[in-house]
Amino acid sequence: MRRAQGFDGALAATRAAFLGGCSATSNVLAGKVFGIPVKGTHAHSWxxxxxxxxxxxxxxxxxxxxxxxxxxxxxDTLEGVKRAIEVGQWLRTQGHEMIGIRLDSGDLAYLSIEARKLLDNAGFPKAQIVATNDLDENIIQSLKEQGARINVWGVGTKLITAYDQPALGGVYKLAAIRDRGADWKYKVKVSEQALKVSNPGIQQVRRYKRNGEHIADVIYDEQADLKAGCVMVDPLDMTRQKRIAADTEFEDLLKPVFRNGNKVYELPKIAEIKERAQKSLQGFHSGVKRFVNPHQYPVGIEKSLYSLRTELILQARESVL
Amino acid sequence: MRRAQGFDGALAATRAAFLGGCSATSNVLAGKVFGIPVKGTHAHSWxxxxxxxxxxxxxxxxxxxxxxxxxxxxxDTLEGVKRAIEVGQWLRTQGHEMIGIRLDSGDLAYLSIEARKLLDNAGFPKAQIVATNDLDENIIQSLKEQGARINVWGVGTKLITAYDQPALGGVYKLAAIRDRGADWKYKVKVSEQALKVSNPGIQQVRRYKRNGEHIADVIYDEQADLKAGCVMVDPLDMTRQKRIAADTEFEDLLKPVFRNGNKVYELPKIAEIKERAQKSLQGFHSGVKRFVNPHQYPVGIEKSLYSLRTELILQARESVL
Structure with a gap:
């Protein structure tokens, strides 16, 4: 919470982290507000x-x-483990079981392996080892490769601040407009930078799938007819095109929330959203998800929309010559 | 606002940006809540x-x-400037004056210089040129070096997300504790990493000054006697020490907010906080504030506190041998 933008910023980020795959939070308020399981330990000050x-x-x-x-x-970490074991043994005489220990500094690979031995030898094979200390996906991967015996990963700073990419470079632009009853007028915002030229149209995103695996996401115009399949164009290099067969399985990703001024959508329960996100992640090939040189997932614009976009850009640029 | 952690996160960050030196915000709610001047332009969608x-x-x-x-x-930016001038001329016939134009893409150095010429030649020498587009301190410095004619810098994403340092690596640890009426017990949290060993004591930070310029910040224990001056030690290299003469001007930076459970502090008005921050920044030599290889401002621990800290660390480490 102390890294986020105030407590409400922390709430928003905690919810996002839970939807993205985390299983619990140390943010007690987020537990109360969203029903996210709350977990944590005492502090060093205790x-x-x-x-x-x-x-x-x-x-x-x-x-x-x-x-x-x-x-x-x-x-001293390993002396601390021995004292935890001593208290764990006392807890057993009282009919309770210690859940585990937490490591928050030092060489987490070495310390977790040694702590595991101490716990196992003392009769605590089920005691969990929680690790924290500026963890991120790369450190976790490295610790796993080193054989670290860690059961629970506590990730704070690097997650809540989206440390390696603090801002997602998205913008919103006007894509189509009409007076009530009139036809839609399609609009495009041109720019000297190709990446910043917007897409016109009443847009929808179609995700094509094969045997449960996602194969491409295509932006298309809702008024287009894709019954005969579609051709996807890379907007940054129109010679890169991909034909998708008519009988390919698909899902349209955008859901309308308001129609004609009326709310037409009910937000699902948080558990449902999380499940949907996890299922969706599973649909991506592991090559797309690896950290080093990931395979680029195919994303593009449907060909007739691409042509319309090109035409509108040319019109906008000619109009000022 | 769309880059921050929810609207409350945006509020907290907007307040911080204003205190840090910004003069206005496009966040209308922050204007309402904190009284920060609100400025902005229409969108491309207009x-x-x-x-x-x-x-x-x-x-x-x-x-x-x-x-x-x-x-x-x-x-097209320069055609847009010509149209803005046309409307500015019409505004004058109505008894109003155009404030200026905003550039949001392209080569801001070139475009601002050309826009300035167009505005000046058309009789709008006072029209302001506002620039935006993922600006940060380095881009602004570069544009200034290129002679860009920009009057107002609009900074969003890189500021609100603290892009180049999304988290400040501070922690809080127990430094001293006592039972009511008893003596203080000083505490230290040891770590295998020297940087992560905490400082014990009832701490205060003294900023020494000479001719209005800050010369060093020293962490000391409130119970120490500094009437005869002080010796500051670099905790990461104790051979680096600096003697500060007894008659050196100083300011203690920490203000108590609660004493014995009672609030003893009134938060100043936002304008006062901003003024204090700006004055404080002016006290740092420009070499400390430059972007490339800045001079390191002297920060350290008062020598007797350093000795106590060393003793407590040795005690903590010996106690587990």
Missing amino acids: IMSFDEELEAFKAYAKALPNNCIFLVDTY | IMSFDEELEAFKAYAKALPNNCIFLVDTY
């Missing part, structure tokens, strides 16, 4: 407010015997 | 909703004759 780490763990275990994930790195 | 750009400018001028900054790059 340990430091006692004279001894062991004393701090014990006090925590007495207060919350069913919610014990001990943060073990305040002084 | 132009595109008409058949002709000239028609769009005229309709805008009729609706808001005292608020005309024409966005001229929907079709």
Whole structure:
């Protein structure tokens, strides 16, 4: 929360993180507002407010015997693990089970492997190891490759701030307009930069699929007839074209929310949105999702819309000669 | 607003941008809530909703004759400037003056120089040129070096998302604790990374100054006696020390907000906070503020606090051997 833009910014970002695949949040307000599961541990200050780490763990275990994930790195991580085990053993005599430990600094690969050994040897094979500390997808991948024994990944700063891409370069432009009852007029915003020329039309996005796998996303005009299949054009290089057969499975991605001033859409429950997002991600080939040199997923404009766009751009540019 | 974390995130970031030096915002809600001056122009969609750009400018001028900054790059920027001039001349016949034009794409150096010539030659030497388009401090500096004739810089995405440093790596740790009436116990959080070891004590930050210029910021313990001056230590290299003479002018930067559970601070008005921030920035030598290889401003820990910190770290580490 302290990295986000105020608490409401944190709420919006927490919701997005949950929809994108996270399973829980340490943002208690987001739990209350959206029903996202709330998980977390005590802070270093809890340990430091006692004279001894062991004393701090014990006090925590007495207060919350069913919610014990001990943060073990305040002084010395592996000594902290041993003290957590000691309190875990005491908890068992009280009929409770320690959930696990949390590592928040140091060499997470080495420390998690050593902590796993200590926990296993002490009879806690089910105790979970939570890791945090400026994690991102690359560090997590590297830790996995190193054989780190981490069960739960706590990601904060790099996720909530969209650290490696803090802004998505989208814009909205007028694409079509009409007076009530009149025909649509299609509009285009030209620019000296090809990437910044807008698309005209009443747009829809069709995602084509084969055997459950997404094969291409095509922007087309709702008034176009795609019954005979479609040809997709790369707007930055019109010689790159892809023909999609008529019988290809598809899904139209845009859903109308307002029609003629009336709301025609009900927002699904958050669990449903999350499930939909996860299913959608599964439809992309793993090559598209890898971090290094990912395969470029085919995205383009339907050919007749591309032609109309070209014509409108030429008109707009000629009109000022 | 569309780049921030929800509208409340945008509010928080807009307030911060204003305090940091911006003079106005296009976020109307921030204007209402904080009293920040609101400025902006029409959108490209305003132009595109008409058949002709000239028609769009005229309709805008009729609706808001005292608020005309024409966005001229929907079709062809310099042709747009000529049309803005035409409408500016019409406005004069109505007793109003066009404020200026806005460039939002293309070569802002070239276009602003050419637009300035057109405006000057047409008798609009006071018409302002506003520039936008993913600006940041480096682009602005480069445009200035190229002699761009830009009067107003509109910065959005790169500012509101803190694009080049989306998170400030600060943490908060327990530094001292006491039972009511008892002595303070000083606390330190050790870490394998020197940078992540916390500072103990009841901390205050003293900014030393000479002839109105800031010369160093020192973290010290409130209970320390600095009447005889102080020695500042670089915590990452204790051989780097700096002696500050007893009669050096200073300001303590931290203000208590709560004391014994009572609020003891009134938040100043936003204009006052902004003025204070601007004055404070002026106190830094320009070498500290340059973009390329800036001079490092001296920051450190007062020597007796550094010694105490070292002692507490050694104690914490010995206690686990």
